[in-house]
Amino acid sequence: MKPAAGEEKDPMARTERSPRYSLSHLKTLEAEAIFIIREVAAELERPALMFSGGKDSIVMLELARRAFAPARIPFPVLHIDTGHNFDEVLEHRDREVKRLGLTLVVGSVQEAIDRGVVREEPNGSRNRIQTAVLLETAEKHGFTALLGGARRDEEKARAKERVFSFRDEFGQWDPKSQRPEVWGLYNTRVHVGESIRVFPISNWTELDIWSYIEQENIEVPSLYYSRRRPVFRRNGMLFAVHRFCQPRPSEEVFEADVRYRTMGDATLTAAVTSDAATPAQVREEVAGTRLTERGATRGDDQVSEAAMEDRKKEGYF
Amino acid sequence: MDLLRLATAGSVDDGKSTLIGRMLYDSKSIFTDQLEAIERTSRDRGDDYTDLALLTDGLRAEREQGITIDVAYRYFATPKRKFIVADTPGHIQYTRNMVTGASTADVGIVLADARKGLIEQSRRHAFLVSLLQVPHLVLAVNKMDLVDWSEEVYESIRAEFVEFASKLQISDLTVIPMSALKGDNVVERSANMPWYQGAPLLHHLENVHIASDRNLVDVRFPVQYVIRPHQNRNQDYRGYAGQVAGGVLKAGDEVVVLPSGLGTRIAGIETADGPVEEAFAPMSVVLRLEDDLDVSRGDMICRPNNRPSVSQDIDAMVCWMGDSPLVPGQKLAIKHTTRTARTLVKELQYELNINTLHRNLEAVDLRLNEIGRVRLRTTSPLMADEYRRNRATGGFVLIDEATNATVGAGMIVGAE
Ligand SMILES: Nc1nc2c(ncn2[C@@H]2O[C@H](COP(=O)(O)OP(=O)(O)OP(=O)(O)O)[C@@H](O)[C@H]2O)c(=O)[nH]1
Numbered sequence: 258m259k260p261a262a263g264e265e266k267d268p269m270a271r272t273e274r275s276p277r278y279s280l281s282h283l284k285t286l287e288a289e290a291i292f293i294i295r296e297v298a299a300e301l302e303r304p305a306l307m308f309s310g311g312k313d314s315i316v317m318l319e320l321a322r323r324a325f326a327p328a329r330i331p332f333p334v335l336h337i338d339t340g341h342n343f344d345e346v347l348e349h350r351d352r353e354v355k356r357l358g359l360t361l362v363v364g365s366v367q368e369a370i371d372r373g374v375v376r377e378e379p380n381g382s383r384n385r386i387q388t389a390v391l392l393e394t395a396e397k398h399g400f401t402a403l404l405g406g407a408r409r410d411e412e413k414a415r416a417k418e419r420v421f422s423f424r425d426e427f428g429q430w431d432p433k434s435q436r437p438e439v440w441g442l443y444n445t446r447v448h449v450g451e452s453i454r455v456f457p458i459s460n461w462t463e464l465d466i467w468s469y470i471e472q473e474n475i476e477v478p479s480l481y482y483s484r485r486r487p488v489f490r491r492n493g494m495l496f497a498v499h500r501f502c503q504p505r506p507s508e509e510v511f512e513a514d515v516r517y518r519t520m521g522d523a524t525l526t527a528a529v530t531s532d533a534a535t536p537a538q539v540r541e542e543v544a545g546t547r548l549t550e551r552g553a554t555r556g557d558d559q560v561s562e563a564a565m566e567d568r569k570k571e572g573y574f
Numbered sequence: 575m576d577l578l579r580l581a582t583a584g585s586v587d588d589g590k591s592t593l594i595g596r597m598l599y600d601s602k603s604i605f606t607d608q609l610e611a612i613e614r615t616s617r618d619r620g621d622d623y624t625d626l627a628l629l630t631d632g633l634r635a636e637r638e639q640g641i642t643i644d645v646a647y648r649y650f651a652t653p654k655r656k657f658i659v660a661d662t663p664g665h666i667q668y669t670r671n672m673v674t675g676a677s678t679a680d681v682g683i684v685l686a687d688a689r690k691g692l693i694e695q696s697r698r699h700a701f702l703v704s705l706l707q708v709p710h711l712v713l714a715v716n717k718m719d720l721v722d723w724s725e726e727v728y729e730s731i732r733a734e735f736v737e738f739a740s741k742l743q744i745s746d747l748t749v750i751p752m753s754a755l756k757g758d759n760v761v762e763r764s765a766n767m768p769w770y771q772g773a774p775l776l777h778h779l780e781n782v783h784i785a786s787d788r789n790l791v792d793v794r795f796p797v798q799y800v801i802r803p804h805q806n807r808n809q810d811y812r813g814y815a816g817q818v819a820g821g822v823l824k825a826g827d828e829v830v831v832l833p834s835g836l837g838t839r840i841a842g843i844e845t846a847d848g849p850v851e852e853a854f855a856p857m858s859v860v861l862r863l864e865d866d867l868d869v870s871r872g873d874m875i876c877r878p879n880n881r882p883s884v885s886q887d888i889d890a891m892v893c894w895m896g897d898s899p900l901v902p903g904q905k906l907a908i909k910h911t912t913r914t915a916r917t918l919v920k921e922l923q924y925e926l927n928i929n930t931l932h933r934n935l936e937a938v939d940l941r942l943n944e945i946g947r948v949r950l951r952t953t954s955p956l957m958a959d960e961y962r963r964n965r966a967t968g969g970f971v972l973i974d975e976a977t978n979a980t981v982g983a984g985m986i987v988g989a990e
C-alpha cells in the first residue's frame with residue numbers, strides 16, 4: 258500500500274494542469290460506453306444488441322465494433338421488425354450486419370399479429386405491441402441481456418433508469434426498487450427467468466450523438482438529412498408521404514425541406530422542417546433546437562404524462 | 575470541452591430538485607415542450623408557480639408525493655463545459671440511491687435550508703460526499719428568500735459547516751448563499767445579497783479545476799476482456815481490453831501482471847482508431863504485451879516499482895445498503911475492479927455515528943444506510959489501493975448471493 262521509493266507521495270503531485278492528459282467529453286462518453294459493452298460480453302451469458310436502424314442504435318453498434326476490434330462483435334443483433342419500417346432503414350440494417358459479419362435475429366410484429374399473439378392498436382401504432390414480440394423473441398433465443406440504445410435525456414422515466422436495468426420474469430421494470438449502481442461496478446447477476454437491459458449510451462444527449470456521428474464519420478440513413486419531400490400536415494406535425502404514410506383526402510400535400518429526427522414507427526413518425534443536409538449542419542441545428550426529439554416527432558408518446566413509465570413497466574425498452 | 579459530473583445532496587425538501595430545475599431553466603437548457611408539460615402539471619395541481627422540481631421528479635410516485643425517490647440524470651452544456659447532473663433523493667430511506675448518484679461525481683452540492691440550518695441529514699450527506707471522496711464540495715445555503723437574505727443567518731450556517739467539515743476529508747469547499755426558487759446566485763448573481771462577494775453556482779461549476787483530480791501517477795490497468803479474433807487475418811492476435819484506472823501507460827513500458835507477478839513490456843496500445851502512444855484514465859483501450867503470458871479478466875497490469883497490495887485481507891469502510899443487516903461471519907460476493915470473488919465478513923470493527931463521528935465499538939451489525947469499518951477475508955487476492963488514492967481501484971461492491979442484490983459499497987482503507 259505504501260508508494261515505492263522514488264514515487265511521489267501525493268498522487269496528484271505530477272498532474273498539475275496538464276491538458277495533455279485530458280479527454281474530451283465525447284471521448285469520455287465513448288470510453289464509458291465501450292467499458293459497459295465489454296462488461297456485458299465478459300459477464301453475461303447470452304447477450305444481444307437491439308438494433309432498430311435509428312441513429313442511437315447505429316452509434317451503439319459502432320461503439321460495440323470499437324469495443325472488440327479487431328475481433329468481431331461477440332453477440333448477435335436483434336431487430337424487432339414492426340412491419341412499419343422505412344425501407345432505407347432496413348437496407349442500412351442489412352448492410353451493417355453484412356459489413357460487420359454479424360448474426361441478425363428478427364422478431365416480426367406482423368407475424369405475431371397474424372398468429373394472434375398481439376392485437377393491432379386502434380391508432381395503428383406498433384410501438385406498444387412490439388414489447389410483447391421483443392419479450393417473446395428474447396425468450397425463444399434465450400437472450401438474458403439486451404443492449405439498448407436508449408438515452409436518459411430522451412424522456413423523464415428514462416432519466417431515472419440504471420445503466421444495468423433489471424426486469425422480472427415478465428420483463429417488467431420496477432422503478433421503486435432499482436439496484437444501487439456505484440462507480441463502474443455493475444452487478445450483472447440475475448435469477449433464472451429474469452433478464453437485464455443494458456444502456457451503454459445512457460449519458461449521451463441527442464447533441465452528443467450528432468457530434469459523434471460528425472466527428473467519427475458514421476453513416477446513418479439519409480432520411481436524417483434534409484431534402485425536399487412531399488409532405489402533409491396532421492395534428493400540427495409534418496408527415497412525409499411514403500408507403501406507410503398516406504394523406505387522407507382532406508390533407509393537402511405540398512413540398513417542403515424536411516428531415517427526420519427519430520426513426521420510430523413509420524406510420525406515426527413525423528418529419529421536421531430543416532435545412533440541415535450534412536452531419537455538421539444537423540449538429541448545429543440540434544444545438545439550437547427548443548423541442549425534444551420526442552415532443553417534435555412522436556405522435557404516440559404524448560398520450561399521457563407518464564406514458565413512458567407505464568410502457569417500461571410493461572417491459573418496453 | 576470536458577465533462578463534469580455533479581451530484582446534489584441534502585435533506586428532504588431543501589430544494590435539490592428545484593435547484594437543478596433552476597439551473598437548467600436559467601441556462602436555457604429546457605426544451606419548450608418539457609416546460610409546457612411541467613407548467614401544465616403545476617397548474618393542474620393548483621401550484622402558485624411552476625414547480626421546477628418536476629423537471630427531475632419524473633416518476634408518477636415522485637410527483638404524487640412531491641419527493642425524489644431515485645436519482646434522475648440530467649444533461650446540459652454551457653460554452654465552457656458539458657455537465658451530467660445527478661439529482662439525488664434526500665430521504666434517509668433512499669440513501670443508497672444518493673450514494674449511487676454521488677459515487678462518480680466530481681462535484682457534490684450539499685444543500686441546507688437557511689431556516690433550519692444544518693440538520694442531521696445535511697451532515698450525513700456532507701459526510702457521505704467526503705467518504706466517497708467527491709473531490710469538490712459546495713455547500714448551498716438555500717431558501718435565503720425566506721430569511722430576508724440575511725448575511726447573519728448565512729454566516730452562522732457557514733461557520734458551523736466549516737467547523738464540521740474540518741473533521742472530514744474535504745479538499746475543496748465552497749459556500750454559496752442562494753434561492754433556488756427565485757434564482758439568486760444560481761446562474762445570475764443575486765441583487766438581494768450584495769454582501770456576498772463570491773461567484774454564483776454555475777460560474778463556479780464552469781471553472782472548478784477537475785483535470786488534476788485523476789491519479790496520473792500509479793499505473794493501474796484492470797484487465798476486462800481478452801480479445802482473440804479467431805480470424806485468418808489475425809491468427810496470433812491477443813489483446814487485453816480494459817479501461818485505464820490510473821497512471822499513464824506507454825508503449826515499450828515495463829509492466830507486471832498481478833497477481834502472478836510475471837513481467838513483460840507493453841508491445842502496443844490500441845484503439846479502434848489505430849494505435850496510440852499513451853493511455854490514461856478514463857480511456858478504454860487494448861494492450862498488447864510482448865510476451866505470451868497467461869493473462870485473464872480480473873488481473874491487473876501495473877508498473878514493477880509501483881504496485882497495489884495483492885491481498886486477501888481487506889480493511890474497508892462500508893456503506894450498507896441491504897435490507898437485512900451485515901453481521902460478522904456473513905459470506906458475500908465482492909466485485910472489485912473487474913475481479914469478482916467471495917468474501918467472509920471477519921470482523922465489524924465499529925459503526926460510525928455520522929452525526930457525531932463517534933465510533934461505536936460495541937456495534938454487532940450494520941443496518942440499512944449505516945456505515946462502519948469492517949475486515950474482510952476474500953477467496954482470491956484483490957489488487958487493492960486505498961480508496962483515498964484511487965477511487966477506481968479502492969472501491970468495491972458487496973453482493974448478496976441469495977438475492978443478487980447489491981448490499982454494500984466499500985472503500986478500502988488498508989490491505990495487508
Ligand atoms: N422559498 C423557497 N422555497 C424553495 C426554495 N428552493 C426550494 N423551495 C421549495 O421547497 C420545496 C421542496 O423542494 P424540492 O426541490 O422538491 O426539494 P428536494 O431537496 O429535491 O427534496 P427531496 O428530493 O424529496 O429530498 C418545494 O416546495 C420548493 O418549491 C427556495 O430557494 N426558496
Ligand SMILES: [Mg+2]
Pocket residue numbers: 590591592627641642661662663664
Ligand atoms: Mg428532489
